[in-house]
Amino acid sequence: MAPFAREVFGHASGSHRQARAARQALEEARDQVAALVGAAPGEIVFTSGGTEADNLAVFGVASAAARAREGSAAVLVASAIEHEAVLGPCRVAAARLAGVDHVRAGVDAAGVIDLDRLAELLDPDVALVSVMLANNEVGTVQPLTAVVPLVRALAPAAVVHTDAVQAAPWLELATAAAGADLVSISAHKLGGPKGAGALVVRGDTVLDPILVGGGQERDRRGGTHDVAGAVGLAAALAVSAAEREEESLRVAALRDRLADGIVAAVPSVTEAADRKHVLPGHCHLCFEGVDRQELVLLLDEAGVCVSGGAACASGALEASHVLCAMGVPANVANGAIRFSLGYTSSAADVERALAVVPEAVARLRA
Numbered sequence: 142m143a144p145f146a147r148e149v150f151g152h153a154s155g156s157h158r159q160a161r162a163a164r165q166a167l168e169e170a171r172d173q174v175a176a177l178v179g180a181a182p183g184e185i186v187f188t189s190g191g192t193e194a195d196n197l198a199v200f201g202v203a204s205a206a207a208r209a210r211e212g213s214a215a216v217l218v219a220s221a222i223e224h225e226a227v228l229g230p231c232r233v234a235a236a237r238l239a240g241v242d243h244v245r246a247g248v249d250a251a252g253v254i255d256l257d258r259l260a261e262l263l264d265p266d267v268a269l270v271s272v273m274l275a276n277n278e279v280g281t282v283q284p285l286t287a288v289v290p291l292v293r294a295l296a297p298a299a300v301v302h303t304d305a306v307q308a309a310p311w312l313e314l315a316t317a318a319a320g321a322d323l324v325s326i327s328a329h330k331l332g333g334p335k336g337a338g339a340l341v342v343r344g345d346t347v348l349d350p351i352l353v354g355g356g357q358e359r360d361r362r363g364g365t366h367d368v369a370g371a372v373g374l375a376a377a378l379a380v381s382a383a384e385r386e387e388e389s390l391r392v393a394a395l396r397d398r399l400a401d402g403i404v405a406a407v408p409s410v411t412e413a414a415d416r417k418h419v420l421p422g423h424c425h426l427c428f429e430g431v432d433r434q435e436l437v438l439l440l441d442e443a444g445v446c447v448s449g450g451a452a453c454a455s456g457a458l459e460a461s462h463v464l465c466a467m468g469v470p471a472n473v474a475n476g477a478i479r480f481s482l483g484y485t486s487s488a489a490d491v492e493r494a495l496a497v498v499p500e501a502v503a504r505l506r507a
């Protein structure tokens with residue numbers, strides 16, 4: 142990324158030598174991202190990250206559908222465990238656009254979308270179905286390959302969007318997200334830079350831009366390109382694709398050691414989701430009778446960084462809509478924390494966590 146933040150500083154839309162060099166780097170990054178996610182280069186829209194990609198998917202489809210349907214019904218269906226970057230735009234689009242409505246599709250107790258309940262919501266009025274490839278809180282992988290044919294059969298006018306932000310380091314998107322019309326990714330979940338991402342817009346999927354300006358990205362996203370960010374996204378995808386198989390096994394083994402060790406050492410702790418449906422790096426545990434905010438602070442003091450829910454800008458820990466949708470009782474959800482493991486995680490980290498978690502939980506319970 143460094144040369145594109147320094148020496149090659151041209152505006153990728155210009156026509157002088159510096160601009161051409163920047164454009165060449167941008168287009169090489171686009172080719173690389175396209176090949177790694179199983180799309181054509183023209184189907185990649187670079188964005189400022191996962192939030193913008195999700196917003197473009199939801200607002201873009203909702204706006205185009207509202208225009209085409211001239212006020213008659215356009216329903217946005219999203220799974221109840223989507224990230225706020227999907228649920229928020231669904232709510233706002235329904236409030237702002239005539240005829241647009243938003244419904245949530247439930248999940249089962251394992252945190253996996255209930256296909257029968259989804260089928261009941263599908264009809265020709267549905268304009269968008271958004272089901273994430275894997276959940277960010279509990280890590281459950283969703284059966285997208287079963288969702289897509291269901292949508293095609295029962296809601297033929299619907300665009301299928303998948304938020305693959307969390308899944309991208311672990312699943313090969315070229316196959317796992319192959320059926321979706323729109324796919325969101327974010328570089329920082331792959332070890333790339335923060336503030337860079339992309340939306341894959343397949344074939345002739347119709348969506349209105351939300352950023353209108355200089356006509357960049359084939360009029361789908363105006364604004365001067367972040368060339369270094371695009372280069373960083375492509376490099377991060379390439380590295381994670383090359384190391385995926387090995388890293389998945391290594392990280393899953395560390396996660397299993399952590400989860401098994403804590404479950405064996407601490408009474409009244411449950412895993413939020415069944416590990417067979419969960420990404421390798423997720424270890425989400427519910428400590429009954431413990432306040433998660435207090436546990437996060439205590440573990441932080443002991444040098445173990447964990448998350449007590451989805452992070453939001455305020456840093457506040459809000460009640461988890463994901464655990465709520467899974468039917469986890471409030472007293473159990475209140476003690477839910479996530480240990481996230483990734484390519485920097487080591488066996489020593491796991492041993493450190495195993496050494497401090499039982500004591501921290503016992504202290505809080507006492």
Ligand code: PLP
Nearest residue numbers: 190191192224226277306307327
């Ligand atoms: N979608 C999911 C599933 C996420 O986990 C995140 C970030 O945590 C986002 C979207 C937002 O992505 P970004 O942080 O790149 O805006």
